[in-house]
Amino acid sequence: MNRIFSGMQPTRQLHLGNYLGALRNWVRLQHDYEAIFCVVDMHAITIDHDPEVLRSNIREVAAAYIAAGIDPEKNILFNQSAVAGHAELNWILACHTPLGWLNRMTQFKEKAGKQKDNAVLGLYAYPVLMAADILLYKATHVPVGEDQKQHLELARDIAGAFNRYYKREDYFPLPEPQILGEATRVMSLRDGTKKMSKSDESEYSRINLTDDADTIALKIRKAKTDPEPLPSVVEGLEGRAEAANLVTIYGALSDQTKAQVLADYGGQQFSAFKGALADLAVAKLSPIAGEMNRLLGDRAELDRILQKGAERAGAIAEKTVNEVKDIVGLVRF
Ligand code: TYM
Numbered sequence: 001m002n003r004i005f006s007g008m009q010p011t012r013q014l015h016l017g018n019y020l021g022a023l024r025n026w027v028r029l030q031h032d033y034e035a036i037f038c039v040v041d042m043h044a045i046t047i048d049h050d051p052e053v054l055r056s057n058i059r060e061v062a063a064a065y066i067a068a069g070i071d072p073e074k075n076i077l078f079n080q081s082a083v084a085g086h087a088e089l090n091w092i093l094a095c096h097t098p099l100g101w102l103n104r105m106t107q108f109k110e111k112a113g114k115q116k117d118n119a120v121l122g123l124y125a126y127p128v129l130m131a132a133d134i135l136l137y138k139a140t141h142v143p144v145g146e147d148q149k150q151h152l153e154l155a156r157d158i159a160g161a162f163n164r165y166y167k168r169e170d171y172f173p174l175p176e177p178q179i180l181g182e183a184t185r186v187m188s189l190r191d192g193t194k195k196m197s198k199s200d201e202s203e204y205s206r207i208n209l210t211d212d213a214d215t216i217a218l219k220i221r222k223a224k225t226d227p228e229p230l231p232s233v234v235e236g237l238e239g240r241a242e243a244a245n246l247v248t249i250y251g252a253l254s255d256q257t258k259a260q261v262l263a264d265y266g267g268q269q270f271s272a273f274k275g276a277l278a279d280l281a282v283a284k285l286s287p288i289a290g291e292m293n294r295l296l297g298d299r300a301e302l303d304r305i306l307q308k309g310a311e312r313a314g315a316i317a318e319k320t321v322n323e324v325k326d327i328v329g330l331v332r333f
Contacts (some may be wrong), residue, residue, distance in 0.1 A: 030071060223242065
């Protein structure tokens, strides 16, 4: 059996990178797999947060999933903290994760910065909770953007370590990353060498899923470029990170390869291309923002969906936690 698990953190607003690198692929994959989509709210408290903002972000991310096309009836959609098994399995897996493995995680190093001693344990242990998320459902496939590749390799290593330790070679499947499409790593609009990220202090670095048409157009107009016209072939994008990023985004939004985009726009100035890109982005993103607003207007319905999702997820999780407790040698009643 193939089962997908994936999730997003409800920290700030979802952006174009989250959409093109992950969410849009989930929408496409949901028909071919049994799928579980999670709002990973426990991951979101590994960094500074405001409780009121977090509460509203959790519902906003759930609304974004549905607005982008995730069917909450066919798939399981819920928030992580509503299923206790994530925290339970997290602890057990933590007891099978050598510190050396965590020390290699580049995202911790980036997020903790120079203040490593002040960084919290939760931020350091974050990839173990992520492994627990996936293994709790024995997911076989995990669709994510490229930045999650290292965390997924760790999840596979932890699964293997558990299986070997208890001599249960096939207990946890080793989850396969699915890093799909043209835009697996969308870059900042202000700096083509930096990933588009929720935590970038510049609002102009990213397009949020809830930005209105004027804001999208303004951000694209202000996006950093170079003085040369667009090249006619993909090789011409080499060394031109900002140009490559805009062409990648255009390709992903229009379901074309970069080569196809350049066949149409090669030789043109950025001003013309940016106009076309803004129109395309507005056409693709505005309906999602509109639907998100509609869903957020009916909080009771959204909560009903999350609660039902948590019940369905909880049933699968409970079975795994019980099996794991038995394997580990814990006594349950
Ligand atoms: P998060 O919340 O940072 O991002 C959610 C998803 O969006 C992708 N993504 C991007 N893709 C392309 N370009 C970008 N600039 C970009 N920025 C983000 C991410 O790769 C991700 O797929 N640790 C995860 C959340 C998580 C998770 C899990 C994911 C927790 N448990 C279990 C999968 C399975 C994270 O922080 O994603």
